[in-house]
Amino acid sequence: MRPILLSGHERALTQVKFSKEGDLIFSVSKDHVVCAWYSANGERFGAYKGHQGALWTVDVDPTTTLLATGGADNTMRLWEVRTGKLLKTWDYATSVKRVEFSEDGRQLLAVTEKRTGQLSTVYIYDISPDPSEPAPSEHALRIVVDEQPRVTVAGFSYLNHFIIMGHEDGSVSQWDAKSGEHIKDNYSHEDGMQVSDLQWSADRTYFLTASKDKTAKLHDTATLEVLKTYTADTPLNSAAICPDPQQYVILGGGQAAMDVTTTSQRQGKFEARFYHKVFEEEIGRVRGHFGPLNSVAVDPTGKCYCSGGEDGYVRVHHFDPPYFDFQFEVEREARAESRI
Amino acid sequence: MATAVQNTPGRTDWAEDGEPELASVLPQPVTTKNKDGTETVVSYYLNEAGKKVKRTQRVRRTVVKKRENPRVAERRQWAKMGPEANKPAGPGDTTTLGENIIFRPQVGFKAGGVQEKAPEEEKKNDALKKMQIKCRICSGDHFTTKCPFKDSMAAPEEGTGEGAGGEGGGDGIDAAGGLGSTTGAYVPIHLRNGRKGEGERMGGKFERDDLATLRVTNVSELAEEQDLRDMFERHGRVTRVFLAKDRETGRAKGFAFVSYADRADAARACERMDGYGFGHLILRVEFAKKADGK
DSSP states (O other): OOOEEEOOOSSOEEEEEEOTTSSEEEEEETTSOEEEEETTTOOEEEEEOOOOSOEEEEEEOTTSSEEEEEETTSEEEEEETTTOOEEEEEEOSSOEEEEEEOTTSSEEEEEEOOBTTBOEEEEEEEOOSOTTSOOOSSOSEEEEEOSSOOEEEEEEOGGGOEEEEEETTSOEEEEETTTOOEEEEEOOSOTTOOEEEEEEOTTSSEEEEEETTSEEEEEETTTOOEEEEEEOSSOEEEEEEOOTTOOEEEEEEOOSSOOOOSOOTTSOSEEEEEEETTTOOEEEEEEEESSOEEEEEEOTTSSEEEEEETTSOEEEEEOOHHHHHOOOHHHHHHHHHHHO | OHHHHHTSTTOOOGGGTTSHHHHHSOOOOEEEEOTTSOEEEEEEEEOTTSOEEEEEEEEOOOOOOOOOOHHHHHHHTSOOOGGGTTOOSSOOTTEEEOOOOOOOOOTTOOTTTHHHHHHHHHHHHHHHHHSOOOOTTTOOSSOGGGOTTHHHHTGGGOTTGGGGGGTTOOGGGGGGOTTOGGGTOOOOGGGSSSSTTTTTSTTOTTTOOGGGEEEEESOOTTOOHHHHHHHHHTTSOEEEEEEEEOTTTOOEEEEEEEEESSHHHHHHHHHHHTTOEETTEEOEEEEOOOOOOO
């Protein structure tokens, strides 16, 4: 496959996201710019200007009408995807590290950073999908996380029942999305190794966390128990679940100071790693980035994936047929049996 | 009718007044269907110089049906915004195509660059398997060092191996033969079976065998390696051409070395090319003197 290199950013990428149908990619970077691209050919659709600091996070609603971004200028902004118009700005006391729309696009959460004097807080807003209707300034719910270490990532579960958060000490916690009550925790990752990314399965009944402890773990949303663990050899920055029928997960990470090897210098050495979701075995790597991968995202229709790196590039890869045909022996047998 | 014809500007074919239609009216385009499903379209037009040009095109029409999500289709129609507002359709300079990556998931994937080498490694392995392993001592199907007859049959291969008495001491070992490897002692390259350092030279012995290398002098300054190669290729396969160049100006210094794969070719070339006129000078070709140890 030939990766398409998108070089619209001047600084490191912080997050990349696909639209629900997989035709648009949104990328944010430390250079204050949000870019939107067509995933089919890498053509840039446009950019959303307005933020005044490094951008940490982006999310698009399921109808691809609204875009939410959060950054180091202590604001979360809501944009209309089509025109680029800034619809709403929310100001906070600290920078916004994560934004996420709920499954139905009716709610939006923002995670603000913990600083001296400020606790890690998660704000939830009710959003109407109609861009002409103004978004509320008041949050519908605010969760102040005081007993636990700083929140690094968060997301809405299935049916907006829970909010799952990942913390700086490697634990994940579950909160009620209506009342804000803390329900349970799980100290799944190594102590002190922050959870760097949290991505959902297609139906949000399980999620994948990536951590600096060089592992990614698949958790059940309701019980928070660890279903699978994928071990890599570098601290991970991001992990994504490929949609069915492919049973893969993609991990991205990398440490900046790598050993010098005799590989081609035209291609970077930093790799996206593919693991089988069920068997936890590594099945392949794709290299090319010149810096650690900061974010990986998979097209919900499963045809491509993209990775944003520290080198400022977004690489979009459309899979070849061997990717779709690959199966383990047991899978092949199981499929043959079920047909008989 | 005649009046209408005279008023047309740019006309030079008034001599053909009798048949005005032929001159000024372009024939209609003609489309014919070919046997293999293509169409041939013959059309006429006037180019910038006012000349009539006939254009023949062979066209194959294929209809490709693709299903697309209506929302995706709608989004493709959106006008580009922000910095892309007035740019033409299609990827701009922010988008480039990377190098082709072969990504094939496999069970038991091992990292560390092994995967990239896989096709070449497989080729190498295949070559190794096909290679006939022949023992130098008894011509059996095993490597020489593994030969069961190392002791007995190694003896006739003595050569300059008398010096073997020097290895590991002991006159009793002399009888073991020139190889010396029979006793397990190390035999230096220059004392081994065979000629001096045969096959051990850096670059492989077929690269620059000096007996197949010619020294060409009185070469014109304007000569280039490719010219020399072409000239000498007529006599046989040329493995290497070295043209002595002045480092600063890049012009030829006046001599060159041409290596052939075959010694006989070199000899033939030597005879033929000596005295050959190249540029404004006459070439002098001779066998290169063996490289002196410095």
